Amino acid sequence: MIVPYFDLKQQFASLREEIREALDRVCRNASFILGEEVSEFAKEFAAYSEVKHCVALNSGTSALHLALLALGVKPGDEVITTPNTFIATAEAICYAGGKPVFVDIDPRTANLDPTLIEPAITERTKAILPVHLYGRPADMDPILDLAQQHGLAVIEDACQAHGARYRGRRVGSIGHAAAFSFYPSKNLSAYGEGGALTTNDAGIAELARALRSHGQSGPYIHARIGYNYRMEGFQGAVLRVKLKRLEEWNARRKEIAALYRRALQGANLEIPSDDPRDERVYHLFVVYVERRDAVRAALEARGVHTAIHYPRPLHLQPAFTALGYGRGNFPYAERACERVLCMPFFPEMTDEQVCYAAEQLAEVVGRA
Ligand SMILES: Cc1ncc(COP(=O)(O)O)c(C=O)c1O
Numbered sequence: 001m002i003v004p005y006f007d008l009k010q011q012f013a014s015l016r017e018e019i020r021e022a023l024d025r026v027c028r029n030a031s032f033i034l035g036e037e038v039s040e041f042a043k044e045f046a047a048y049s050e051v052k053h054c055v056a057l058n059s060g061t062s063a064l065h066l067a068l069l070a071l072g073v074k075p076g077d078e079v080i081t082t083p084n085t086f087i088a089t090a091e092a093i094c095y096a097g098g099k100p101v102f103v104d105i106d107p108r109t110a111n112l113d114p115t116l117i118e119p120a121i122t123e124r125t126k127a128i129l130p131v132h133l134y135g136r137p138a139d140m141d142p143i144l145d146l147a148q149q150h151g152l153a154v155i156e157d158a159c160q161a162h163g164a165r166y167r168g169r170r171v172g173s174i175g176h177a178a179a180f181s182f183y184p185s186k187n188l189s190a191y192g193e194g195g196a197l198t199t200n201d202a203g204i205a206e207l208a209r210a211l212r213s214h215g216q217s218g219p220y221i222h223a224r225i226g227y228n229y230r231m232e233g234f235q236g237a238v239l240r241v242k243l244k245r246l247e248e249w250n251a252r253r254k255e256i257a258a259l260y261r262r263a264l265q266g267a268n269l270e271i272p273s274d275d276p277r278d279e280r281v282y283h284l285f286v287v288y289v290e291r292r293d294a295v296r297a298a299l300e301a302r303g304v305h306t307a308i309h310y311p312r313p314l315h316l317q318p319a320f321t322a323l324g325y326g327r328g329n330f331p332y333a334e335r336a337c338e339r340v341l342c343m344p345f346f347p348e349m350t351d352e353q354v355c356y357a358a359e360q361l362a363e364v365v366g367r368a
Pocket of ligand 1 (some may be wrong): 059
């Protein structure tokens, strides 16, 4: 059996007519940039995320950048974040002129360890940027407490966590602002690039709306230098079709994860546990194994395709050499990157594919 790591083609087959109609609407209205499909999507995604405002953008990276700018991050400011994430999280801090300050993860969750944040706060610290990695909510309450004590902004990187809840609250509605990505591999995804900033603060939303469109405050009136970060009409139309299916897809992802967990019981690997007070979503299904690269090669030979998110923590990326970190600075993040293995995972997988992939993994790593 061949088990692909990911497959979007089956999803398109099930949506084809609706998607074609939605794209046709955009063409008939010639509303290729922003327009009604995008504004309706923004309203619908705000309602889904239980947040007052959603600003539709052209990527999750743009959403992070605008959130940092709207919250006042300026050149020289420090922003505390995790080294165990996609590079965009820390890149956006640099776009705003800020400096990423990394703090290690909690090895039980792979997310920022809140107990390590306070010692990293200096007089230059402006914000904390937790990531809800793989769809598992970061531990927000202690982060919000610290932020309040020290007068800091909190920006959620919710790019991998559409629909997750932390202690009953939707991610993306908890900090001062949040960023979502609709990159094609995400749980809610566009047919190209896409992203959104969510917030309950009308001022942040207004500023982000102006910044996404060249700083426009009125027709051809530019109050400030902005960007071209607008969402395209086609993406808004596709996202409206797909948002209606998100709960169903997230539920199927949860079922697949439960199948994996059951089939992998007793295998020589680690699967992080989830806080029962939260409703995580599954963006990826991740396990931690010793001799990861050999395990991966053995699975490949058995027809099971896997991926690594992420092979190298950000503090060891060449792009961040100037920050002055080195190996050993964040041992839990380093260890996670050495051992992480992402199994095949998408809602259209059959139970047989999941069981086959799990069985192959259990055979390769052995059972205790
Ligand atoms: C955690 C995280 N942050 C930020 C991003 C950036 O999003 P985008 O690719 O839409 O710019 C992504 C997705 O790729 C991500 O997974």
